[in-house]
Amino acid sequence: MSLKHSLLVLLSGQPSTGYELSQKYKKAIGFFWQASHQQIYKQLKVLTEEGFLTFEEQRQQGKPDTKRYQITGEGLDELKRWLSSEVKPAKTNDALLVMLYAGTHVDRAVLVKEIQRHKALHEKNLKKLEAIQDLYFSLGKDQQKEYRFPYLTLKRGLLAEKAWLEWATEVIDELSDPNHDLE
Amino acid sequence: MSLKHSLLVLLSGQPSTGYELSQKYKKAIGFFWQASHQQIYKQLKVLTEEGFLTFEEQRQQGKPDTKRYQITGEGLDELKRWLSSEVKPAKTNDALLVMLYAGTHVDRAVLVKEIQRHKALHEKNLKKLEAIQDLYFSLGKDQQKEYRFPYLTLKRGLLAEKAWLEWATEVIDELSDPNHDLE
DNA sequence: CTGGCCATGTAATGCGTTACATGATTAG
DNA sequence: CTAATCATGTAACGCATTACATGGCCAG
Numbered sequence A, B: 001m002s003l004k005h006s007l008l009v010l011l012s013g014q015p016s017t018g019y020e021l022s023q024k025y026k027k028a029i030g031f032f033w034q035a036s037h038q039q040i041y042k043q044l045k046v047l048t049e050e051g052f053l054t055f056e057e058q059r060q061q062g063k064p065d066t067k068r069y070q071i072t073g074e075g076l077d078e079l080k081r082w083l084s085s086e087v088k089p090a091k092t093n094d095a096l097l098v099m100l101y102a103g104t105h106v107d108r109a110v111l112v113k114e115i116q117r118h119k120a121l122h123e124k125n126l127k128k129l130e131a132i133q134d135l136y137f138s139l140g141k142d143q144q145k146e147y148r149f150p151y152l153t154l155k156r157g158l159l160a161e162k163a164w165l166e167w168a169t170e171v172i173d174e175l176s177d178p179n180h181d182l183e
Numbered sequence C: 001c002t003g004g005c006c007a008t009g010t011a012a013t014g015c016g017t018t019a020c021a022t023g024a025t026t027a028g
Numbered sequence D: 001c002t003a004a005t006c007a008t009g010t011a012a013c014g015c016a017t018t019a020c021a022t023g024g025c026c027a028g
Helices: A004-011 A016-025 A037-049 A071-084 A096-101 A108-137 A141-146 A149-177 B003-013 B020-027 B039-051 B073-083 B095-101 B108-137 B141-146 B146-178
Strands: A051-058 A066-071 B053-058 B066-071
Touching: A004 A016, A004 A037, A004 A066, A004 B053, A004 B095, A016 A066, A037 A051, A037 A066, A037 A071, A051 A141, A051 B039, A066 A071, A096 A108, A096 B108, A096 B146, A141 A149, A149 B095, B003 B039, B003 B053, B003 B066, B020 B039, B020 B053, B020 B066, B039 B053, B039 B066, B066 B073, B095 B108, B108 B146, B141 B146
Parallel strands: none
Antiparallel strands: A051 A066, B053 B066
């Protein structure tokens, strides 16, 4: 598993609190790694027990105390070890495609509506990614170089969403065509 | 979750044994839903207890007894109910992209090698899907109509793999270019 | 005054992976 | 003789989701 390693990656950049990390999962790397705040807080505890992280407690007014975690030397070693290991290809479990596969059992209008709902979500997602890309393009050359690797992953997200949308558009067209069954 | 529903979908086509189902996950729908044989055998038991499946036992020589499962009326109802529900978009957890994101911490050659390893896997996968597509194209019109929905999902697999490979090719090129850091 | 975001967690349950167990048949 | 495929499972563990718990701040 790599929740562990994605946390180490994020913390290798800068010390962060659980909340800040969970924001990064939502915004920066959410399109290729997702984790809930419950998972994150628990895993931070585990990683600390394993010696890969340490934290400082900070009191805040009106808010619960917070722990700012940072990676240890051991943590960095573990991260580097993992970065040279072989990882498994991402596994996909896509309920929408299961539905479509069984399309003969459903009313076509219902099916098309559900695909359209997903299409709207993917469009929203694509816009978010494009906004990040615009931000990247607006950086100076040096900064672009600094964010080169994140940018390569962003590109993946952009291409993946575009490919998804092209497919969905085709499918919706085909399933919406009233003449389709008639010949 | 939809392991449950993907099983109902597969069994709505024809009664099958656990092994046959696990083959279908590998071959027919594996590119959008994956399940191990351990999960399948366990879930078949659960679905039977819930009244969605029944089975007949069959003795075999030299092999363990086998159960051929079929969907019940209740199972079909449950399937149809699910097919009209809203499902969640597929979640992706892609360890390779986590690695790439942290690319500054790794030796570039190691990183490129790992991406190439994945590329080979995706190429193999694409070939499999293309073989299924060829099979589909070789069918008569009526049969093509019968497999229309599975074909739409197959198209998704093909487009997704092609998009992945284009991306990977670009990334490998860029990371392999020895002049890249020099300017 | 309501809903959303800030902010941190625990507990129960459900799902998925790895390891283990068994044993026959077939292809190289 | 060896590895792969056929064929069916159990058990332990690890990972993910859902529900619950708490409470302040801010915008409409």
